[in-house]
Amino acid sequence: MPASAPPDAPGARERPRIVFADMDDTFLAPDKTLLPRNMAMLDRLAEEGIEFVPCTGRAWHAVPEEVRRHPATRYAIPSDGSVVIGAASEEVLLDQSLGGERALTLLSRVRGLLGRMSFEVYADGRVFTDMHGWGLIERLGLPAAQTAYMRASRTLVDGPIEEAIRAARTVERVGMCWGVTPNAHELAAAARAAVGEDPTLRHTGSNDSAIEVIDARASKGAALAWLCDSLGIPRGRSMAFGDSPNDLEMVRAAGDGVAVGNACEALVAEADHVTATNAESGFARYLEGVLG
Known part of the structure; x- marks a missing residue:
């Protein structure tokens, strides 16, 4: 103690x-x-x-x-x-950033989950999300203050999230969020398993409704x-x-x-x-x- x-x-x-x-x-x-x-x-x-x-x-x-x-x-x-x-x-x-190549590879691994969770890109000091991720914010079941913060801090990209990854100078990390849902445990396990396929990555987080994916050194x-x-x-x-x-x-x-x-x-x-x-x-x- x-x-x-x-x-x-x-x-x-x-x-x-x-x-x-x-x-x-x-x-x-x-x-x-x-x-x-x-x-x-x-x-x-x-x-x-x-x-x-x-x-x-x-x-x-x-x-x-x-x-x-x-x-x-x-x-x-x-x-x-x-x-x-x-x-x-x-x-x-x-x-010690994630980089575009690993972000794209991770996106390909979790693509089947994207109907139920978001995939956001932290790059060049901002957070980028696509139309799907933007629409999902209100349905994540998060506290009102967290929902308002996410709305205010995200940049909506006009097109697939891959375009934001390829256009970025520095892809710092990615975030996957599924919110407070009945299948949260299942989504969390699948997302963490996808990260675990690459030993140069690791995941962290501050709650059970999302994970933050970073370089293993960071x-x-x-x-x-x-x-x-x-x-x-x-x-x-x-x-x-x-x-x-x-x-x-x-x-x-x-x-x-x-x-x-x-x-x-x-x-x-x-x-x-x-x-x-x-x-x-x-x-x-x-x-x-x-x-x-």
Whole structure:
């Protein structure tokens, strides 16, 4: 079990030089909105010269603009660690992406399932879906906030999804979503089996209604370690916040891995500390205690 410290306990940990945070159900509120207390903490990190790095399964342009353009945010790790980018330039600094060829091969393996699930392409900082995937969003049985987010963050392609794959410069990862349906277990097993046919791929995810397919080398934790090393920041001076299974590598890699209070049991077990929930601005509360 982690050593739990009150989020406002002064001196709970050494002051970080770089802070990584998952977005959904960690930094963002449960309804996916920005919390004023967390945004105020970003202001403080910028003032004190502490790097803030969104480390998320989202595509870069699906991260709220207020976070993307914030002075504290100079680097980002989108698409589950498939790339590390410069926030302002969007230049790819570390490329461990899936690539178009493997995305097309995977698509061919799951084509028979596409009447019941979507196949989305995370490429060049955006999420691309075809007409079928777009129409499926409303029928996935997901919470209203998740449905609204998916509608707002997807780019509808005029034609088959293969065209988006072939046109992309960097295919970062793909996502397959089947939602909350009676045959979800069957679809999940079939999708995971298709990924398992290629040992250079792996799947991760934050819930049971979808999987995120990435290069086997890629993870939030590997990206965290690479960025710390590239910036000359000791990994022991890094801090990471997460809530779900796809945050495990990041929390393990950080000098101080912090689980928000609503995190899954596996992440709580791995974390060094546990803070308040995302609804209670656990990100800011913990850092307030550390920074004093």
